Amino acid sequence: MNIIRYIIQKEFRQIFRNKxxxxxxxxxxxxxxxxxxxxxxxxxxxxxxxxxxxxxxSFSRELVEKFNASTYFNVLSDYPTxxxxxxxxxxxxxxVVLEIPQYFSRDLIKEKKSDLSLTINAIDGAAAGVENxxxxxxxxxxxxxxxxxxxxxxxxxxxxxxxxxxxxFWYNETLNYKTFMVPGILVLLVTMITLFLSGMNVVREKExxxxxxxxxxxxxxxxxxxxxxxxFLILGLVLLTVGLIIAKLIFNIPMVGSILLMYGYxxxxxxxxLGIGLFISNYTDTQQQAMFIAWFFMVIFILxxxxxTPIESMPEWAQxxxxxxxxxxxxQVMRMVMLKGAGISDIFPQVLKTLLYAIVMNGLAVWSxxxxx
Amino acid sequence: MNKENAITxxxxxxTFGAFTAVNNISFEVGRGEVFGFLGANGAGKTTAMKMLIxxxxxxxxxATVANFDVISHxxxxxxxxxxxxxxxxxxxxxxxxxxxxxxxxIYGLKKTDIKVKTQELIEELGLHDEANKLVGAxxxxxxxxxxxxxxxxHNPQIIFxxxxxxxxxxxxRRQFWEMIYREAHKGKTIFVTTHYMDEAEYCDxxxxxxxxxxxxxxxxxxxxxxxxxxTMNQVFxxxxxxxx
Numbered sequence: 001m002n003i004i005r006y007i008i009q010k011e012f013r014q015i016f017r018n019k020x021x022x023x024x025x026x027x028x029x030x031x032x033x034x035x036x037x038x039x040x041x042x043x044x045x046x047x048x049x050x051x052x053x054x055x056x057x058s059f060s061r062e063l064v065e066k067f068n069a070s071t072y073f074n075v076l077s078d079y080p081t082x083x084x085x086x087x088x089x090x091x092x093x094x095x096v097v098l099e100i101p102q103y104f105s106r107d108l109i110k111e112k113k114s115d116l117s118l119t120i121n122a123i124d125g126a127a128a129g130v131e132n133x134x135x136x137x138x139x140x141x142x143x144x145x146x147x148x149x150x151x152x153x154x155x156x157x158x159x160x161x162x163x164x165x166x167x168x169f170w171y172n173e174t175l176n177y178k179t180f181m182v183p184g185i186l187v188l189l190v191t192m193i194t195l196f197l198s199g200m201n202v203v204r205e206k207e208x209x210x211x212x213x214x215x216x217x218x219x220x221x222x223x224x225x226x227x228x229x230x231x232f233l234i235l236g237l238v239l240l241t242v243g244l245i246i247a248k249l250i251f252n253i254p255m256v257g258s259i260l261l262m263y264g265y266x267x268x269x270x271x272x273x274l275g276i277g278l279f280i281s282n283y284t285d286t287q288q289q290a291m292f293i294a295w296f297f298m299v300i301f302i303l304x305x306x307x308x309t310p311i312e313s314m315p316e317w318a319q320x321x322x323x324x325x326x327x328x329x330x331x332q333v334m335r336m337v338m339l340k341g342a343g344i345s346d347i348f349p350q351v352l353k354t355l356l357y358a359i360v361m362n363g364l365a366v367w368s369x370x371x372x373x
Numbered sequence: 374m375n376k377e378n379a380i381t382x383x384x385x386x387x388t389f390g391a392f393t394a395v396n397n398i399s400f401e402v403g404r405g406e407v408f409g410f411l412g413a414n415g416a417g418k419t420t421a422m423k424m425l426i427x428x429x430x431x432x433x434x435x436a437t438v439a440n441f442d443v444i445s446h447x448x449x450x451x452x453x454x455x456x457x458x459x460x461x462x463x464x465x466x467x468x469x470x471x472x473x474x475x476x477x478x479i480y481g482l483k484k485t486d487i488k489v490k491t492q493e494l495i496e497e498l499g500l501h502d503e504a505n506k507l508v509g510a511x512x513x514x515x516x517x518x519x520x521x522x523x524x525x526x527h528n529p530q531i532i533f534x535x536x537x538x539x540x541x542x543x544x545x546r547r548q549f550w551e552m553i554y555r556e557a558h559k560g561k562t563i564f565v566t567t568h569y570m571d572e573a574e575y576c577d578x579x580x581x582x583x584x585x586x587x588x589x590x591x592x593x594x595x596x597x598x599x600x601x602x603x604t605m606n607q608v609f610x611x612x613x614x615x616x617x
Binding site for chain 2: 002003005006007009010013014017018208209210212213214215216217218219371372373
């Protein structure tokens with residue numbers, strides 16, 4: 001036990017002595033949290049909208065005015081012809097083009113129907129889908145207003161339809177994107193820092209030759225690994241704390257669930273990451289190799305975590321792979337506990353899998369650390 | 374097995390793939406002896422030493438250090454030996470005191486013992502003013518002296534030194550050998566590799582390794598007589614050249 005204490009003391013001394021490392025460990029993740037949470041948004045805003053008005057009546061102008069009034073659209077330009085609109089889209093000046101046909105208002109009044117043609121730049125398919133919904137909503141609003149208008153003009157067939165759905169948004173009433181993103185990004189930062197620090201650590205001692213000196217001492221393998229893990233566990237928890245404070249103070253993220261549960265789970269989770277880090281460290285000879293391998297896993301873990309793309313939409317084989325992604329569980333638990341107020345029984349499957357993962361990875365870390373070559 | 378031997382090596386071999394780094398070597402080192410382990414670069418000295426200190430597994434053969442088998446009882450061997458590698462192996466970003474505390478700690482010394490040892494060591498080396506300085510800021514010669522002292526913290530019976538005086542000035546080298554002799558007089562066994570043939574003259578016995586094999590093993594005096602030369606340098610050159 002005492003021996004472990006001496007390793008921990010030495011690791012902390014080295015961490016705090018390294019004046020260049022401290023800001024990297026604490027300041028950089030906080031800057032990332034603040035910037036990413038504000039910038040990495042999937043909300044589709046400021047859509048570049050153009051139109052071709054072949055009708056030029058009060059009706060068509062009213063329709064365009066509806067787009068102008070919407071906060072989602074930046075009404076850019078009135079294109080004289082479809083051809084000019086096409087070249088504008090090619091140049092990226094416009095993303096959505098609405099073409100109002102000639103006789104739009106005449107058809108609406110006489111035939112009670114008219115077609116609009118809509119062209120959307122769908123290179124980003126997800127955004128295009130959202131843009132389509134926005135346009136449809138505005139056209140529908142316009143539609144119902146016209147119906148009422150026409151009814152007042154005495155057209156009996158046009159009955160106003162007043163079926164409306166009123167959605168209730170649970171857990172994130174204001175549909176604030178940051179409420180969704182901040183817990184996730186915090187997870188990434190805690191993961192990155194702890195993985196990289198632990199991944200570099202043992203291999204660094206290999207590079208400078210001190211590991212050989214430690215290997216000729218009678219130290220036990222588990223003493224060495226525990227002594228190495230513990231300081232980074234503390235660092236990870238400090239990082240989580242600072243991140244949670246920022247989440248509360250700057251982003252006003254609701255924290256419905258138990259803070260204690262969050263920390264309890266985080267401890268198990270960080271042990272998984274540190275186990276992976278030390279495992280990498282044991283199998284590499286240089287910090288450079290360790291860095292590349294850590295990045296390889298980090299990128300896969302992040303992109304398959306369900307943070308940026310829903311896991312449910314992934315192909316089945318990829319969904320199976322995500323079972324081995326610790327970040328997935330941490331993102332789920334953070335969102336469940338922070339936003340939904342989930343209790344221990346709700347996150348029990350995640351806790352169990354993470355615990356199992358921690359045992360396996362740290363077992364591998366102890367096993368792969370060879371005092372004798 | 375001779376109880377009086379600190380180190381007994383029999384038919385020790387280490388191969389890396391097709392390359393034989395250490396080829397069937399056998400020797401014994403008596404208690405309290407200063408044993409010089411010589412050889413050209415790449416002759417297999419460091420590989421042999423790593424097997425003796427229990428961080429490299431032999432391919433075949435037997436080695437006993439402090440009456441413990443280096444394969445089956447590597448951890449017991451480690452309690453009985455001190456080791457100083459040719460690569461400087463203290464932490465440059467810790468002070469002298471902190472390095473002593475750390476290594477004393479992982480050898481399982483008591484807190485009070487570490488304090489006493491630290492005081493002793495600093496006094497012996499005359500490093501009062503430097504005790505709280507980072508090791509990285511010390512000149513190489515001092516670093517090596519500190520590293521040697523740190524390897525003695527747990528009072529080991531056998532001390533392995535792998536080119537301890539590489540790159541060190543002649544005065545410091547002399548002081549270093551005085552430290553080695555002081556430990557030998559206390560009854561400790563010294564196993565030292567070196568490239569300096571004048572240092573070989575200080576040893577009780579030397580072995581000369583050439584291409585993985587021990588080609589000569591005797592007292593410096595006997596070796597010089599045997600090869601009919603005046604210095605160890607000439608003995609070494611004769612042996613190394615014969616192979617080429």
